[in-house]
Amino acid sequence: MSIQWFPGHMAKTRRLLLEQLKWVDVVLELADARIPVSSRNPMLNNLLGNKARLLLLNKADLADSNWTSKWLKHLKELSPVYAVSATTGVGVKQIVPELERMVLAKQAKQAEKGIRPQMIKVMIVGIPNIGKSSLINQLTGGAQAKVGNKPGVTRGNQWVRIHERVELLDTPGMLWPKFDDVEVGKKLAALGAIKDDVFDIEELSNWIIDWLNLHSPNSLSRYKIEESEVTLESLGRKRGCLIHGGRVDTLKAAQIFLRDLRMGQLGPITMDHLDK
Ligand SMILES: Nc1nc2c(ncn2[C@@H]2O[C@H](COP(=O)(O)OP(=O)(O)OP(=O)(O)O)[C@@H](O)[C@H]2O)c(=O)[nH]1
Ligand SMILES: [Mg+2]
Structure with missing residues (x-):
């Protein structure tokens, strides 16, 4: 994406x-x-x-x-x-x-x-x-x-x-016409600099969850989902985002996840790392 x-x-x-x-x-x-x-x-x-x-x-x-x-x-x-x-x-x-x-x-x-x-x-x-x-x-x-x-x-x-x-x-906020690195666009969207309706928030949330699993697994452990890994599915179930038939409303789960991330509910996070 x-x-x-x-x-x-x-x-x-x-x-x-x-x-x-x-x-x-x-x-x-x-x-x-x-x-x-x-x-x-x-x-x-x-x-x-x-x-x-x-x-x-x-x-x-x-x-x-x-x-x-x-x-x-x-x-x-x-x-x-x-x-x-x-x-x-x-x-x-x-x-x-x-x-x-x-x-x-x-x-x-x-x-x-x-x-x-x-x-x-x-x-x-x-x-x-x-x-x-x-x-x-x-x-x-x-x-x-x-x-x-x-x-x-x-x-x-x-x-x-x-x-x-x-x-x-x-002055009003300003971005630039093209993000040369696709990760830049994803990180900006993750932290709320891009209007949520110009991207797929479930897809973005899945990318962030993968990123956190790799770089900051402690952030996800705050959800206390022990029996399985953190996914929009398990997170939605934990938070009671259910639709008819007991299925998980993954869109709702993604909205909750992004809000938690942006408000610091997952603890302090830095997503750009220095190479050295
Ligand atoms: N936790 C935290 N929240 C902040 C900080 N600075 C701003 N915010 C929050 O970030 C949101 C955006 O703040 P604004 O001051 O409207 O940002 P802006 O850069 O003027 O935004 P635009 O005018 O849309 O470009 C608000 O919900 C603020 O409360 C900060 O240092 N820490
Ligand atoms: Mg402003």
């Missing part, structure tokens, strides 16, 4: 990002701590040019912290990076000081020309449902940006002041 999702509004978002980029000092890129590679948009390298970039691994509360430490060490060789949680607030306090550090050189140059320090303009970018709006709300301590547990909640661009000297532009 190959999954793709690049609807017209994402092509529009790509144009909006380009238009707004000239106003922006730093791009705040949100990736998912559970898939720190698969959740990064490869188009950004071209789109952003050499604009300063701060990378955040969000949803760190749902990721395996051992892997997160390894990823941070690896990624910080390329750009500043922090692990955060937009919902619990962990790590979020480091963001504004880091943004200020990143514009110091630029502001020093402006000061030489007699220009007073300007507002720091930051554009937040990332895949759908990654927590861009939640982070803005966490930074402002309010409910400035609309949040929702499905991809595609934010439409259009909105600037929000998050600090006396920092203004942030929320």
Whole structure:
């Protein structure tokens, strides 16, 4: 199964990002701590040019912290990076000081020309449902940006002041036209970045169950299905997803399984692993 999702509004978002980029000092890129590679948009390298970039691994509360430490060490060789949680607030306090550090050189140059320090303009970018709006709300301590547990909640661009000297532009989630590696599409779908109606959720759930059996069997043991292996069939039976004749409603079972995985009910999970 190959999954793709690049609807017209994402092509529009790509144009909006380009238009707004000239106003922006730093791009705040949100990736998912559970898939720190698969959740990064490869188009950004071209789109952003050499604009300063701060990378955040969000949803760190749902990721395996051992892997997160390894990823941070690896990624910080390329750009500043922090692990955060937009919902619990962990790590979020480091963001504004880091943004200020990143514009110091630029502001020093402006000061030489007699220009007073300007507002720091930051554009937040990332895949759908990654927590861009939640982070803005966490930074402002309010409910400035609309949040929702499905991809595609934010439409259009909105600037929000998050600090006396920092203004942030929320943007709609954006993916890219083709996932070169089919696993990337599956992982993005698994963790909720792709609308559920563009793929077969039973087929995807079976793939994830196989993946977990191989890489993280403890996650599945939380279902306490002892007499047989975990399948949509056994899981559905355990959860009482039955249809007439005592058959298992495997679609319902897949929905429950995906919800459990995404909400962290199977414990912390990281699905991108470093080779070394
Ligand atoms: N556990 C956990 N959940 C999070 C975190 N950040 C966001 N969420 C949840 O993820 C879902 C999506 O959050 P949003 O802030 O709407 O995501 P978004 O990136 O703005 O999404 P779009 O506007 O659709 O692109 C919501 O249910 C949030 O509560 C986090 O750090 N940890
Ligand atoms: Mg949003």
